[in-house]
Amino acid sequence: MGKPTGFIEYIRELPSEQPPRDRVRHWDEFHLPMPEENLRNQGARCMDCGTPFCHTGTVISGMASGCPINNLIPEWNDLVYRGLWREALDRLHKTNNFPEFTGRVCPAPCEGSCVLGINNPPVTIKNIEHAIVDKGWEEGWIVAEPPTQRTGKKVAVIGSGPAGLAAAAQLNKAGHGVTVYERADRPGGLLMYGIPNMKLDKEDAVLRRINLLKAEGITFVCNTEVGKDLPAENLLSDFDSVVLAIGATKPRDLPIEGRHLTGIHFAMDFLTANTQAVLNKSTNENFISAEGKDVVIIGGGDTGTDCVGTSMRHGCQSLVQLEILPKPPSERSLDNPWPEWPKVYRMDYGQEEAAATFGDDPRGYLTTATKFEGDEHGQVKAVHTVQVKWGKNDKGQFIPQQIPGTEQVLPAQLVLLAMGFLGPEQPLADALGLDRDPRSNIKAEHENYTTCIPGVFAAGDCRRGQSLVVWAINEGRGVARECDRYLMGSTHLP
Known part of the structure; x- marks a missing residue:
């Protein structure tokens, strides 16, 4: 550990981002680069804690705790602090073939199990990983290395x-x-x-x-x-x-009344066609557009968030995201201790963008759809919802139970099903x-x-x-x- 007092001297710092209302105007990544000095200070926060949980890669309470590919996190954090970026890249590639992917889209279970995170904000592991591999590409250190011999298999x-x-x-x-x-x-x-x-x-x-x-x-x-x-x-x-x-x-469907109506799509159909249009740089492709529509997204996970961000870039008229689970607490609950993944309330990029445009987090918790309503042309025009509470059935299983009197009707010309696979x-x-x-x-x-x-x-x-x-x-x-x-x-x- 290059700086034993680093975790005391420096606070957690994340890279800046383009403002939500600006970035919804384009399809480019919106994280801004962090100065090298700041990155080195963040690397200094790693405690070299003797028994690091960040790269354990275990499953606790059904969720990942630590890095599933066992990244050598304390080692490359220290190398970044000391300015040894090439060596940090070598250590990173020993366990991870594609750090540019994980550095962008991984939810960072490593940070959830960081020992510093017991009583302070954890080390910015994901951001440092992203910075290492990006520097590797910029410096030309990442080059093709074909095998010297072939097996014939x-x-x-x-x-x-x-x-x-x-x-x-x-x-x-x-x-x-x-x-x-x-x-x-x-x-x-x-x-x-x-x-x-x-x-x-x-x-x-x-x-x-x-x-x-x-x-x-x-x-x-x-x-x-x-x-x-x-x-x-x-x-x-x-x-x-x-x-x-x-x-x-294979997507999870929602077989309720009105499912056959036009304008109800699986999330992946929506996302795939949109990305094809972006890559082909064409506005004439037959993709599913949210432009000018009231959008209802059913499902609160990462795929639902991506549907939110995509709909915002299309220019939707309104957006609601339904989540059947309760809203997470702002801090870890007693039954969710370290080093488990912290199940706490967060606003991801899509929700931030919707809140900046429409005034609030678009997610409605403990809510489920009960019926899709269509117009005379067979096009969806509304989603009927009801609030739920979770309780045990006669078999002892937790199931959602509808609460009478909480019914609502949401306008919707586009419904996206993002309920997992x-x-x-x-x-x-x-x-x-x-x-x-x-x-x-x-x-x-x-x-x-x-x-x-x-x-x-x-x-x-x-x-x-x-x-x-x-x-x-x-x-x-x-x-x-x-x-x-x-x-x-x-x-x-x-």
Whole structure:
């Protein structure tokens, strides 16, 4: 630890952002760079606490505590404080293939378990990670490093989201020939089309890294859905091993009265078409627009927030976000102690933008939709809602119970369903005859990743269910290690 008193001398400081009412006018990232001196001071706040919880990567109370990819956080914090940026980048890349992704979109469970956070604001780990990798690109330190030898083994990776990309990167490092299949028109999966551009820039972050992977020898085949455009059985005959990283893309629906009406869409359909239009720099594309509309978003998670931010940039007339759970407390509750992820009230970027425009946080808590109302043309025009309270049913399960007299009718010409996902789409797993777990995920043991078919592995959201990008990278690295062991008899991959 370069400065033993750093955590006493310096307060937590985050980079400045463009004002919400300014940034909704464009699709670019809106975080402003922080001066190097300030970043070094933030690195000095790391306590080198002897037993750091920030990189433990455990699950407590069903949520991540610490970094799931075990980033060497105290080490690169200290290196940044001492101005050794190149060395900090080397330490960062030892555990994380894509720090420019996690530095932008990870919710930072590492900060939730920071020891300093017991009685002070935690270290700005995520911001320092972001700064390290950005400096690496700016200085030209991040270059293609193709393997010096090839094994002659061929591996197909199905899906180019964070799990697929991490698996491909690691398997390529081991010398195998890797082909990544992606059904969309661009690689990146969730990173490309599930997260808006203002949160994760596609050109300067996603495609830049993918182009580096191409230069290292990985082949990407887009516009190809395995099981439809390419027979699934071809994988088993044409490749020595197969890694399935197809995500958990089956959305949760809301089968209430009026669901058939025009103007009700799944969140991912809304976000995907919008990002395609942004990348193609076209205003004539057939994407779902919120311009001039009353928008109701059902679901309070990250995807719902991205729908808020996107709708604000379209220029919606009004916006309400429904959340069936209660509003979190402003501080940790007694049953949510450190080092658990702090379940406290936060305003993310989308809610900040809506509040700046409309005057308040757009989220309505403990509220559910009961009916969609349409006009004479079959277009949705309103959402009927009711407030709920949570209580136990006769089986002892907590369920939402409607509160009579709290009904409301919200105007809505656009409704976006952002209520999470139910698991992977099933056609490919059906075609290969793979076993599924009770939640419909592909059955493969954690840290083993093998399916019921020898040589076929599964990782990421299609194996564990909907989760964080950082967990997907963890699983991509893990499945690459086990796939390499299967192919070669042993492995040197971490």
